[in-house]
Amino acid sequence: SQTIHQWPATLVQPVGSPLSLECTVEGTSNPNLYWYRQAAGRGLQLLFYSVGIGQISSEVPQNLSASRPQDRQFILSSKKLLLSDSGFYLCAGPAKDGLGDGYGYTFGSGTRLTVV
Amino acid sequence: AQRVTQPEKLLSVFKGAPVELKCNYSYSGSPELFWYVQYSRQRLQLLLRHISRESIKGFTADLNKGETSFHLKKPFAQEEDSAMYYCALSPLGAQKLVFGQGTRLTINP
Numbered sequence: 001s002q003t004i005h006q007w008p009a010t011l012v013q014p015v016g017s018p019l020s021l022e023c024t025v026e027g028t029s030n031p032n033l034y035w036y037r038q039a040a041g042r043g044l045q046l047l048f049y050s051v052g053i054g055q056i057s058s059e060v061p062q063n064l065s066a067s068r069p070q071d072r073q074f075i076l077s078s079k080k081l082l083l084s085d086s087g088f089y090l091c092a093g094p095a096k097d098g099l100g101d102g103y104g105y106t107f108g109s110g111t112r113l114t115v116v
Numbered sequence: 117a118q119r120v121t122q123p124e125k126l127l128s129v130f131k132g133a134p135v136e137l138k139c140n141y142s143y144s145g146s147p148e149l150f151w152y153v154q155y156s157r158q159r160l161q162l163l164l165r166h167i168s169r170e171s172i173k174g175f176t177a178d179l180n181k182g183e184t185s186f187h188l189k190k191p192f193a194q195e196e197d198s199a200m201y202y203c204a205l206s207p208l209g210a211q212k213l214v215f216g217q218g219t220r221l222t223i224n225p
Contacts, residue, residue: 042217043202043215044160044215049211049212090160105162107161
């Protein structure tokens, strides 16, 4: 089965500082990978997804960017954080045999980001 | 555009009572639908998916295309069912999941 690793678990950053959240997956190759943000009262919002190395699709305009430098690595970044970037960030990948659509996704443990 | 709506942010029922978490979706095609659950201090995890027609932990969900709904039901709630529940939709071939806002279910003893 696939496992999603995320770090750090919590992060407190000042406004204007850079951000780098890392997600790695094990147990599969060439997976689709996703970054979601979980905000109170707004559910889970898809930020980015990637179907392969160097391939990034952005779902919403924002202060964040994503990169896929390696097959099993997905990075969420920002050059200058805003207060509104605070939230709980989740990385996700396919739940079974590299297939996501019909089998659902597996999620990382998340990173709680607080911008102060 | 695809949309998933969970009208109840909070739902509280007594142990042993039936529970129904509502989910409505907006999508013109045939979607794949899921329910995810997040227990306290645990990761978000898949509860069930409509294509498998399975019952997990006593929960079932039936896709009603006429009403565009995928409500989650359990006849007798248990205290360990207290959690955050998300309904999600995967548009055919879109390779992504669209989530609802979530419903926090609390089972009172």
